[in-house]
Amino acid sequence: MKLYYYRGDKPNFGDDLNPWMWPKLLPGVWDDNPNEMFLGIGSIIFDSHPKQANKIVFGAGYGGYTPLPVIDDKWKFYFVRGLQTARECKLDPSMALGDSAILLRSCITERPAKVHKVSFMPHFESTYDGNWRLACQLAGVHYIDPTATVDQTLQDILSSELLITEAMHGAIVADALRVPFVAVEPIQQRHHMKWFDWASALDLDLRPQPLAASSMVEALMKKAGPNEALVVRIRANRRFLRLVPKRFAQGAAESLLKLSRIEPQLSGDANMERAHSRMLEKVELLKADLRAAAPLVRSAG
Template sequence: MKLFYFQFPNGISNFGDNLNLWMWKRLLPGVFDQDKTTIFVGIGTLLNNRIPKTDKTVVFGSGVGYGKGLPKIDESWKIYCVRGQLSAKALGVPSELAVTDSAVLIRRLYQQASSKVNQFAYMPHIDHAIAGDTAWKLICEQAGIAYIDPRWPIEQVLSAMSQTEILLAEAMHGAIIADALRVPWIPILTSTRMLPFKWQDWCSSIDIEYKPQYVMPDSKLYPPGPGVRSSLRYSINCVKQAPQRFFKAFWEGESNKMAIQLADIAKTSKPILSSESRIEQLTVELEERLEQFKQDVASRCFHHSA
């Protein structure tokens, strides 16, 4: 069985995607190999028409999104759970399969730091971390906020996050892990290029309404408000020509404005945290479904006959 997750080209690391390697090898030791006849689809917004066709597909806590369509689900699929009700509805599967993002299982693997070092920290979406690069560190320094780069190694991100009192997160798995580790968080949106569906899907599972705070450097570059899908031609053309150089220079030029916005959000916005009873209930439910998967593996349900 092969572990399937999104991998950036050129060896770029992304916290949300690479959680798969870190977490599943600890929860499911010895289960995965390079046999592509069965794939395990875990952490990520992976349920779309990009999933490779295989003999058997296992889904555990993934969400619908990206791609240009939905996957074709048939009898070769075994879905233990999906990220939320929106994913279940989109796929046309029973609502009982909607639990939460499987990354929540990190609660059983990572020991929270005993002391806090930073009052606030900001973690951008991976696309913006790549495009803005060092500009984000400058913005955070000006705002008096710690910076957490989603490209850092898993342990470094987890350590920085657990030492933070309140996380400002545009990276959704930053917010998911923060909530799982009981670190209050504030959702940030710096571009309408982001995908609100996946946030709404996950937030519904923890009984929270997704209401991001906006850090918009320029309305001409980023149209205000969610759901706007037009008037991005200018930024898209710039991205095609030289995305990192363009955005890095732009954000550095706008760093003071964005730093003021970020600092104001940190000081005035009410942090979010799901209830202890709800997050524990979801964790237990994920554990029960993981145990069922282990039993299915042991009984050779996914064994490929030559």
């Protein structure tokens, strides 16, 4: 079974959780067989997957980045990220258990001491669109790099008393590991919808907060809104990053300090325990299904 996840130009914590987590939960089942695809963490229910491949959906979501795929007998759903994904894929709402990164609860055995009062984690694209490291320095806030290794990022989240995050999987992981968080609205509008998809499965009344731009690039992208073609042109013009960077970073720092004083969020303990327990049941079901299919695969070979 091939582990499929989004690979961009830069590492990204949310996507990179896949090769870190799944071999721990499902050892010995992975290969490069393109005819058996496993879709776990991410907005990776796409219409571009090979039509003849069997697609196993295990907590993935639909993010609206492509048209909806045609759901046929090549798709097998164990559970999906949230109610919006279930609705789009014409699934029963009971299939909306939550983002499968919640299963990190079964992988984290040690908790570091809290050494950061407030941390901020930008979306991975904001690491090159903005000046967030400088903004965090000015605010006295710990900067978490979403393009760092999974081990480092998990350490940073767990050692924080509060996480302010533009990265959705910053919030998902913080919530799963019971680190209070403040969600901020992503600079790019196309990333907004999927947050509410995840939150819906946990009955979490998500309250995303606005955050000041840390660069001229981000300020222009905010104004561009859903105009993706304009966003691409703005991002390509790197000279915008060099325009009054200190002034934008100072405004972003003040915004971070303001957000650090509002009440953070967590989903309910009972909802989290229930989601985790049901996902573990699905892991066992998948293992049983793989064992049952193994003799068929051998005889076919």
